[in-house]
Amino acid sequence: MDxxxxxxxxxxxxxxxxxxxxxxxxxxxPAEINTDFRIGKFVFxxxxxxxAMDGVVDVRFATEIGKLGGLAVxxxxxxxxxxxxxxxxxxxxxxxxxxxxxxxxxxxxKEKIKENLIIKRIKExxxxxxxxxxxxxxxxxxxxxxxxARAGVDLFFVQSTVTSVRYISKTQKxxxxxxxxxxxxxxxxxxxxxxxxxxxxxMEAGAAGVLVGIGPGAACTTRGVLGIGVxxxxxxxxxxxxxxxFLKKTGKYIPxxxxxxxxxxxxxxxxxxxxxxAVMMGAAFARSKESPGKGCHWGMATCHEALPRGTKIFTxxxxxxxxxxxxxxxxxxGTQNLLGALKSAMGLCGAKNIKEFHNAELVASxxxxxxxxxxxxxxxxxxxx
Numbered sequence: 001m002d003x004x005x006x007x008x009x010x011x012x013x014x015x016x017x018x019x020x021x022x023x024x025x026x027x028x029x030p031a032e033i034n035t036d037f038r039i040g041k042f043v044f045x046x047x048x049x050x051x052a053m054d055g056v057v058d059v060r061f062a063t064e065i066g067k068l069g070g071l072a073v074x075x076x077x078x079x080x081x082x083x084x085x086x087x088x089x090x091x092x093x094x095x096x097x098x099x100x101x102x103x104x105x106x107x108x109x110k111e112k113i114k115e116n117l118i119i120k121r122i123k124e125x126x127x128x129x130x131x132x133x134x135x136x137x138x139x140x141x142x143x144x145x146x147x148x149a150r151a152g153v154d155l156f157f158v159q160s161t162v163t164s165v166r167y168i169s170k171t172q173k174x175x176x177x178x179x180x181x182x183x184x185x186x187x188x189x190x191x192x193x194x195x196x197x198x199x200x201x202x203m204e205a206g207a208a209g210v211l212v213g214i215g216p217g218a219a220c221t222t223r224g225v226l227g228i229g230v231x232x233x234x235x236x237x238x239x240x241x242x243x244x245x246f247l248k249k250t251g252k253y254i255p256x257x258x259x260x261x262x263x264x265x266x267x268x269x270x271x272x273x274x275x276x277x278a279v280m281m282g283a284a285f286a287r288s289k290e291s292p293g294k295g296c297h298w299g300m301a302t303c304h305e306a307l308p309r310g311t312k313i314f315t316x317x318x319x320x321x322x323x324x325x326x327x328x329x330x331x332x333x334g335t336q337n338l339l340g341a342l343k344s345a346m347g348l349c350g351a352k353n354i355k356e357f358h359n360a361e362l363v364a365s366x367x368x369x370x371x372x373x374x375x376x377x378x379x380x381x382x383x384x385x
Contacts, residue, residue: 011234013230013231013233013234013235014231014233014234014364015216015231015232015233015234015261016231016232016233016261016262016266016267016270016271018231018233018364018365018366019233019270019274019362019363019364019365020270020362020363020365021269021270021273021345021349021360021361021362021363022349022360022361022362022363023348023349024348024349024350024351024360025350026350027347027348027350028346028347028350028351028352029347030340030343030344030346030347031343032352033343033346033347033351033352033353034352034353034354035047035339035342035343035346035353035354036353036354037255037277037278037354038255038277039155039187039189039208039209039255039278040155040186040187040208042131042154042155042187044069044070044071044131044278045069046065046068046069046070046325046339047070047272047277047278047279047342047354048065048070048071048278048279048281048325048338048339049070049071049072049073049133049257049278049279049280049281050062050065050070050071050072050073050280050281050282050285051073051217051259051260051280051281051282051285051300052073052074052075052078052134052135052157052159052300053075053078053219053282053286053297053298053299053300054075054078054079054080054086054090054292054293054298055090055093055219055282055286055291055292055293055296055297055298056072056282056285056286056291056292056293056297057072057073057074057075057285057292058074058080058086058292059074059080059121059124059125060290060292061285061288061290061291061292061321062074062125062130062132063125063128063130064290064321065285065290065321065325066125066128066130066131067128067130068321068322068325068326070325071131071133071155072133073133073134073135073155073157073280074121074122074125074132074133074134074135075134075135075300076113076118076134076135076136076140076144076148077109077113077135077136077137077140077300079108079109080117080121081113081114081117081118081121082108082109082111082112082113082114082117083111083117084117086292087292089108090292090293090296092104092108093105093108093293093296093298093312094293094294094296096312098312101298101311101312102311102312105298105312106305110305115147118134118144118147118148118151119147119150119151122134122148122151122152122153123151123152126151126152131154131155132152132153132154132155133153133154133155133156133157133189134148134153134155134156134157135156135157135158135159136156136157136158136159137158137159137160138158138160138163138167138174138175138177139172139175141156141158141175141180142175142180145180145184149184149185149186153186154186155186155187155189155208156184156186156187156188156189157188157189157190157191157211158175158177158180158188158189158190158191159190159191159192159211159300160192161192161214161215161222161228162192162193162214162228163190163191163192163193163198163202164193164198164201164202165177165178165198165201165202165204165205166201177190177202177205177206177207178204178205178206181205181206181207181208182206187208187209188206188207188208189207189208189209189210189211189257190202190205190207190209190210190211191210191211191212191213191257191259192211192212192213192214192259193210193211193212193214193235193239194212194213194214194229194230194235194238194239195230195235195238195239196238196239196241196242197242199212199238199239199242199243199256200242200245200246203242203243203246203252203254204246207254208254208255209254209255209256209257209277209278210239210242210243210254210255210256210257211257211259211280212232212235212236212239212256212257212258212259212276213232213235213258213259213260213261213280214228214229214230214235215228215229215260216229216231216232216260216261217259217260217261217282217283217299217310218260218263218282218283218297218313218315219282219283219297219298219299219310219311219312219313220260220299220300220310221299221310221311222310232258232260232261232262232271232274233270233271233274233362235258236256236258236271236274236275236276237274237275239256239275240256240274240275240276240358241275243255243256243275255277255278256275256276256277256278257276257277257278257279257280258271258274258276258278258279258280259279259280260280260281260282262279262281262284263283263284263334263335264333264334264335264341265334265335265337265338265340265341265342265345266334266341268281268338268341268342269341269342269345269346270362272342272346272354272357272358273345273349273357273358273360273362274362275358277354282297283297283313283315284324284335284338285321285324286315287315287316287317287318287319287324287335288317288318288319288320288321288323288324289317289319289320289321290320290321291317294317295314295315295316295317296312296313296314296315297312297313297314297315298310298311298312298313299311318330318331318335318336319331319336323336323337324336324337324338325337325338325339326339326340327339327340345357349361
């Protein structure tokens with residue numbers, strides 16, 4: 001639906017708080033539901049990916065989520081590849097006052113990235129027999145891709161605030177995504193995007209997965225700084241439509257990964273119902289005991305020297321990674337046992353797998369989160385926090 005004012009057309013877009021999911025006329029036992037997520041040769045029982053942020057993913061975290069059946073992405077432009085002992089730097093960031101945090105982050109990220117540390121971190125993850133995924137910006141993808149391949153990486157993510165196949169610049173060499181995807185021996189996941197056309201072009205270039213989301217992350221300020229972005233429900237639906245059309249044309253199924261903007265199980269469930277095959281989350285995992293930031297979280301673009309598009313936030317530590325993913329939930333706000341929430345919702349919608357859940361009925365629900373929740377709001381418990 002579009003709104004027209006004079007000669008301008010404005011697209012109406014919806015986010016997680018704007019919709020709900022209607023249950024089906026029949027239900028399925030959650031124990032009989034399959035939530036497997038496939039990418040390349042890998043099958044993950046948990047369709048949850050930890051985003052490539054330094055407050056979230058290090059070797060230990062990647063190992064722990066891998067053992068549980070999910071995936072973590074290590075940021076090759078982060079502290080883990082700049083410092084032999086990144087924990088010391090992370091402690092400095094955690095203890096920095098809010099008004100000093102951005103300047104400190106900008107300073108510590110000026111340290112050069114070291115090839116030997118890229119190799120070391122990948123091997124440290126691989127020795128625990130879990131899949132290893134890493135992330136690079138497009139400008140360094142070719143160089144870091146070769147290094148990561150030598151170290152035995154399993155999945156390579158190419159990420160920037162906005163990624164497209166056609167990057168126009170007179171001063172910088174652009175990454176030939178089609179060539180890079182075809183010459184890289186591991187699946188290449190590309191993002192981020194928010195529209196049908198760009199998602200389809202990324203698939204045509206050879207992306208093994210497409211990341212969807214610009215600016216919705218808890219520690220991201222891109223939407224405030226640049227005014228760029230599309231609410232996640234609409235963005236996911238458009239990218240999923242591109243996936244389905246690409247499948248009809250080529251027979252290849254390219255998974256959609258909704259990246260950012262999800263806090264509760266309800267948000268996660270809505271992302272899948274909108275068409276996601278997996279979700280990527282940062283703040284949700286920053287709350288875990290296993291996260292290197294110990295409840296402190298900052299955006300990937302916070303370190304930009306001229307125009308930072310992220311901030312340092314405190315999520316607090318709410319429980320272990322297992323509590324967050326598999327339960328039991330020890331809090332009442334919907335931020336734990338995300339898999340249980342997903343399976344329960346799928347069961348109520350009569351979907352025995354994620355692809356079937358893509359057909360769930362979505363409802364525009366402006367009062368969905370506040371209806372009947374007066375006491376929770378007044379007492380600041382549950383959904384009223």
